[in-house]
Amino acid sequence: MSETALMKAAMDGDLEGVKRNLNQVGRKDEDGWTALMFAAWKGHANCISLLEKEIGMWDNWGWTALMLTAFNGKTDCIQLLLSEAGEQATKNSTITLNGNTFTFPSGTTALMMAARGNYPEVIELLLPYEQGLKDSEGHTAQWYANNGDPNRGDFTQVRELLEYEGTERVPPPREECLLVASAVTGDIEGIKKHLDHVGYQDPTGTTALMMAATYGHSDCIPFLEKEIGMQDKGGRTALMWAASECNIDCARLLLSEAGKQTTKNIAINLYGKTVPFPSGTTALMMAAHYNRSEVVKLLLPYEQGLTDSEGHTAKWHANNGDPKRRDFIQVRELLENERSERIPPPPKESVFLRRFATVGDVEGVRKYVSHAGYQDPNGTTALMLAVSYGHSSCISLLEKEIGMQDNDGKTALMKAAMKGHTSCIPLLEKEFAKKDSNGWTALMHAAAKGHSDCIPLLEKEIRMRNKRGWTALMEATFEGHAECIRPLLSEVGKQTTRNCDDFPSGTTALMIAARWGHSDCIPLLKEEIGIQDSDGTTALMKAATKGHANCIPLLKEELGMQNKRGWTALMSAAHNGCTDCIPLLKEEFKVQDNDGKTALMEAAMSGHPNCIPLLEEEIGMQDNDGSTALMWAAFKGHAHCVRLLLSEAGKQTTRNSRFTLYGRTVSFPYKITALMLAAHENRPKIVQLLLSYEQEMEDSEGHTAQWYANNSSKEGDFTQVRQLLENERTERILPPPNPGEMLELRERVNELTTEIESLKKDLSSSKNTLEETKKELSQLNQENSSLKQQLQKANDKAKKYQDMYEDLQKASDQNRALTTEKTTLQEQHSKTTEDLKRALADQKARILALEEENARLRGESLITAVNGEDLKAIRRRLDQAGQKDSSGMTALMHAASRGQTEVVRLLRPLEARLQDGRGWTALMHAVGGGHEECVGLLLLERDLRDGEGRTAEDVANGLPDGKKKITPLLRKKVQLPDLPEELSSFQPTWRLGRGAFGTVFSAWSEDHGNCALKVVEYEEMERTIVDSLRREMGTIPSLEHPHVLRYHRVHDDPDNGTAYLVMEWCSGTLLDEVRGRGERGEPFRDDEVWRCLREMASGLAYLHEKRYVHRDLKPGNVLLSSDGRCVLGDFGLARALGDSSRTKTTAGTLLYMAPEIHREERYDKSVDVWAMGVMGYELCTHALPFRNVVAIIEETPAPSLEGRPSELADLISRMLSKDPKDRPTAREVLEEAVRHQ
Structure with missing residues (x-):
């Protein structure tokens, strides 16, 4: 009989396929193999319970499924097939695997096969049932161990187990194995069927509960309750298995086992690596070793401070954990201050009560309700868990817990309100009006989450306040939940009672809505218009401060109101540079605050030049001391603002004044000028701008700007300012007015800006067709072109005026030599010169404004x-x-x-x-x-x-x-590395993250700009890792290619055991892009796949031609440069090819590794092409071509690529050829990809 669909599904571990084809159970293929045998051969333990009817069947040579799985050392399957123990092969047989031939005589047992293959864990399981049996040649399992396959490593442990092989055997278990098999697959019905065998332990002490915890079947645990607390022969508990595998749901249900420690030295085989643990190891230590942060957080209160037999705590295990388990930062932070105080673990009954409450299992809750009242380390009760998931049917059973509060003071009612479970709220009325530790009520939580349907049910809590004096209405408004405002309108008019962040006491819900720009909330809160907080601030001022122009028309009734400082909404908008708001607040133009300051002065003080043209009506106004906007801009160093306020030049203060900047206050006598302030504050650019208009003017004490430059109280180098004022003359020109032409130009720039913004909005909102988009972009380019033409005209005009000015200056010099009789002509010349100077200054300001605007539009x-x-x-x-x-x-x-x-x-x-x-x-x-x-x-x-x-x-x-x-x-300390003198030109700027072998920082240098800096402290690392690092440092200096990561500098500091690698900056990885596309449901286009293959193949061909094989290509090691290029990086596993051009060292990432690496055969650079093929397949499908290592090793090819061009699918298929000889070279892949460019 040929292979059936059931056999194929069992061979692939396809559980659903097995279930679909159970009608084929019992059939055999031409060799007598059953579906169970195929599952056992491949190690698919999850299929065995479904195929239990085939247990005990033999193939054509008398082999059982147990023998087949023993031959391959599949421990999990052995535990489920122990009922076949004791069977012996009926014929001589030969098996060929990976090119090796194995011969077994009749009478061979599963134990003998395990002994020959050097599988000590399998032998420990089978020994009680098969010891002493002999094959047809008289050999026992001990003989097979002494004559085992020499390629299988050190047989010491196996030989020790079989050294005293006895002859007394126990009968194999029957039904007990089926209980364990059901636990492996999570088959609850199967577990119920065999409940009378709960408590069974196989020869290693393993229970069904341990297997359920290992495979993450938390639903099975309550049915195996009697096994909680049992330990295997090494002292391991089910909790330890769950912790190692990071099955957090199982770990929660097994917390009553917390605190137990192993009784012997044990070894755990996980991810293909066997790790020894000393006796005294806890579940927390195992979780720490394998970087299980969630499990560590769960177990910490119960097991912190415990030590193993070598004196190590969980913190030590985290610091010495499996380096392949990524970044341990989170686990190490959790264990940083590991203490010795522990709390007792919860009773298992309380744990199950919480579990059933979480899933809403009423019968389960009823069974364990006598244990209600327990609170976990966070204070959470079973009732809180039930209502969090909306299980109202559990509430009456858990009435005993009503009124209890967690560590944050939250009640079950609050948790129901936060989740919006309206069915739960009426049943928890006894908790109405309770507050959490922040004074929040259930109503506030419901309002903050936007659950408007909960509000009528919680009306008894309306008008209550939390600790900061906020009401539920305010919390709803803060989050922008307009639908919650109507049912809370009875709270309108309430004001906060305490200062809180941006909100002083007296804040209203309307002010909160305005502050966050929730314009849909404002009309509902109109009754609060006109109310002011304790600072006198209104809702309108809040909106203007944050630039929420959409809110201003809704609050127009507050126009003209001033706070306690005398500020208006306009001043707030100007102070913060909110240009969109200013035109909407024109009714407040020319209003002055308590100090006489205007909105224009606030804009000038804050350095917002874009606001100044909008506030031109206020130009020339002076505050109570006579200060102008120009003076404030000059004092604060805002040169862009000074240029736009030159018409105020020449004004002087009318009283003694004080100017403050960043906590430093400077007093000045009256009659001070903007030039004097700029000179005092060492502003050379501003001094240069103002000199022609204000030079040689004196304050009330007779001091000029030169005196202020020479006698400033401010520190710093005043050389440039003093040189500008060294020959301060008495001749001054009149300040420029606000010429109409300049205003027209400004208006034109504003019009163009508005048009451009409008076009952008149109572009973003209407992408119906490509032609429309091109047309709008064309219009935008035309406007830009027009702007550039105006700039060029202005430049030409300015040059013309400059030439005229120089000619007239010469004429002026000649006039000074004339006699007093030509006074009239001299005066005429002087007037003409002044006019031209003003025109020239005006042109310069216009040119500058255009340059700035053009630069802004470009960038x-x-x-x-x-x-x-x-x-x-x-x-x-x-x-x-x-x-x-x-x-x-x-x-x-x-x-x-x-x-x-x-x-x-x-x-x-x-x-x-x-x-x-x-x-x-x-x-x-x-x-x-x-x-x-x-x-x-x-x-x-x-x-x-x-x-x-x-x-x-x-x-x-x-x-x-x-x-x-x-x-x-x-003043917080930032941990950045101190670099050696050889790298002093590089400045570390931030810590980006930690990998398996080092920490990566961002860095900057004048020569290279932004860089990535990897710092590896290798002093205590394993020799192999250090060799890998030195190989990377030896490899990279010679590599230079656009698709290979460029290293600017490498430096080894052996005295400190530290290596430094400075490389080009890349903004992300291909892995980031793949994950991002996957989350967004956005596939890679065909041209994008071709481009990635082309760029990766280009870099790879370069490496191969340099005789390097990368060995660890995967999306995480393909970096993306700032311009989107694929760049091959991370050469820690790269290796130079020797004369044979082949190597045998195992390296890389499992699911990207070629079959020959998994088979531990010699391999060459074609393994990189395989890895690139895996990535190409992943780009096309968002899935890997092979789900596990077994699938990679098998002869079965990858599933075909549907919906992709045949040329692309064919290329990737050839790259994934199981035979390396059939794969194209990287150069051939590149050539093919270039043809599709």
Whole structure:
């Protein structure tokens, strides 16, 4: 009989296929093999319980499924087939595997086969049942161990087990094995069928519960409750198995075993690696070794501080864990302060009660309800778990727990409200009006989560406040849940009672809505219009401060109101540079605050030149001391603002005044000028701008700007300013007015900007056809072209005026030599000169404005994406990193100023340590905005100073609450490596992450810009790892190719046991792209697959021609440069090919490794082509071609690629040929991919 569908499914471990074809159970193929035998041969333990009817059947040579699985050393299958123990082969037989031939005489047993294959764990299981049996040649299992396959390694352990092989045997188990088999597959019905065998332990002490925990079948555990607490012969518990395998749901149900320790030295085989553990090992230690952070967090309260027989704690096991288990940072942080105090483990009955409550199993809850009242380390009860999942039917049974609160003070009612489970709320009325540790009620939690249907059920809690004085209405508004406002309207008019972050006492729900731009909430809260908080701030001011222009028309009734400082909404908008809001607040133009300051002055002080043209009606106004907007801009160093305010030049203060900047206050006598302020503050650019208009003017004490430059109290090098003022003359020109032509130009620029923005909006909202998009882009380019033409005309006109000015200056010099009789002519010439100077200054300002606007339009793409908080668009434009807008700000600075944490994290390595026009860094912008999380991400910039010599800490100290909130963050220690002198040109900027063999930092240098720096401390590493590292350092200096990672510098410091590798910066990996596409459901297009193959093959062909084989190609080692190129990296496993061009060392990542590596055969560079084929297949399907190592080794080819061009499918199929000789070379792959470019 030929192979059946059932046999094929069993061979593949296809559980669903086995279930579909169970009608074929009992059939045999031409060799007498059954489906069970195929499953056993391949080690698919999960199929055995379904095929139990075939247990005991023989093939044509008298072999059983147990013998076949013993031959391959499949321990899990052995445990399930022990009922076949004692059977012996009926005929001589020969097996050929991987080119090796094995002969067995009749009478051979499973134990003999395990002895020959050197499988000690299998022998331990089979010995009680088959010891002493002999084959037809009189050989026992001991003989097979002494004459075993020499290629199978050291037989010491096997020979010790069989040294005293006896003749007394016990009968094999029958039904007991079926219980274990059901536990392996999670077959609850099978477990119920064999419940009378619960408690059975095989010869190694393994129970059905341990197998269920190993395979992650948490649903089976309550049925195997009697086995909880049992230990195998090494002292292992089911909890330990669950912890090793990271089966967190099982671990939760087995917590009553916490605290148990192994009684013997044991070895765990996981991921193809056997790891020894000493006696005294706990489940927590195993979880720490295998980097199971969730399990570590669960077990820590119960097992922390315990030590094994060698004195090691879980922390030690984490620090010496399996290096292949990725980054141990989280586990090590959990165990950093491992203490010795432990809490007792929960009773198993309480654990099961919680389990049944979680799934809503009423009968299960009823069975264990007598154990209600237990709280876990977080204070959670079974009732809380039940209502969190909406199981209202469990509430009455768990009434005893009503009123209990967890560690945060939350009740079951609150947890139901947070999840929106309305059916649970009426049953928990006894918990109404309770508050958690922050004073929150269930109603507040429901409102904050937007569960409007819960609010009527919790009306008894309406008008209650939490600890910060907030109501449920305020919490709903904070989150923007407009649908929750109507049922809470009775709370309208309430004001907070305490200061909280951005909200002082007296804040209303309306103010909260305005602050966050929730325009849909504002109409519902109109009764609160006109209310002011304790600072006098209104909702309108909140909206204007944050630039929410869409909210302003809804709050127009508050126009003209002022806070306690006298500020208006307009001043708030100007102070924060919110240009969209200013035109909507024109009714507040020319209003002055308590100090006489205007919105224009606030814009000038804060350095927002874009606001100044919008506030031109306020130009010329002076505050209570006579200060102008120009003076404030000059004092604070905002040259862009000064240029637009030159019409105020020549004005002087009318009273003694004080100017403050970042906590530093300077007093000046009256009659001070903007030039004097700029000279005092060492602003050479501004001094140069103002000199012609204000030179030689004197203050009330007779001091000129030159005197202020020579006698400034400020530190710094004043050389440039003093040189500008060295020949300060008395001749001054009149300040430029606001000429109509300049205003027209500004208006035109604004019109063009508006048109461009409109086109962008149209472009983003209407992508119906490609032709429409091209047309809109064409219009945008035409407008840009027009703008450039205007710029060129302005340049030409400016040059013309410059030539005229030079000619007239010569005429003026000649006139000074004339006699007094030509006074009239001299005056005429002077007037003409002044007019031309004014015109020239005007033209320069216009040219500058156009240049800045044009620069802004050219470089706005990345910055616009940041301002739109579009992470996808940002990633597409990372190649623009480093570009600046007209004020010198980078995209990172914009993100920092807005508190966009994720964007800052993305852009930090690319733009850190850059400075804008006034010298501000991204850190300073984050400090100025009070964004604490962004400040923490940008600490690498805290040593930099701005144009005034201030650090970020100086900026923080000048802010309200800055010393309290921000300064401590700025003093936080950042762990960056100290580089040796040879690498002094590189500046580490941040820690990016830790890999298996080192820590990676971002770095920067003047020669190379942004770089990646890998620091490897190898002193205590294994010799093989150090050899791998030295191989990488020896390989990389000679490699230079656009698709191979370039290393700028490598340095070995053997005295400190540390290696440093500086490499080019790449913004991500192919793995990131594959995962991102998978999450978005976005497949790779055919042309994208061809491009990736082309670029990878190009780099690979280069490596192969240099006689290097990579050996660890996978998506995580294919980096993506900032321009999107695929770059091959991570050469730790690269190896130079010797004379034979073949090697035999096992290396790489399992599912990307070629069959010949798994078979431990010699291999060559074709293994890299195989790995590239796996990646090509993954790009096409978002799946790997082979699910496990067995599938890779088998002759069966990869599933065919559907829906892809035949040329692409054929190429990838050839790359995945099981025979290396049939695979194309990397050069051939490249040539094929180039043909499809």
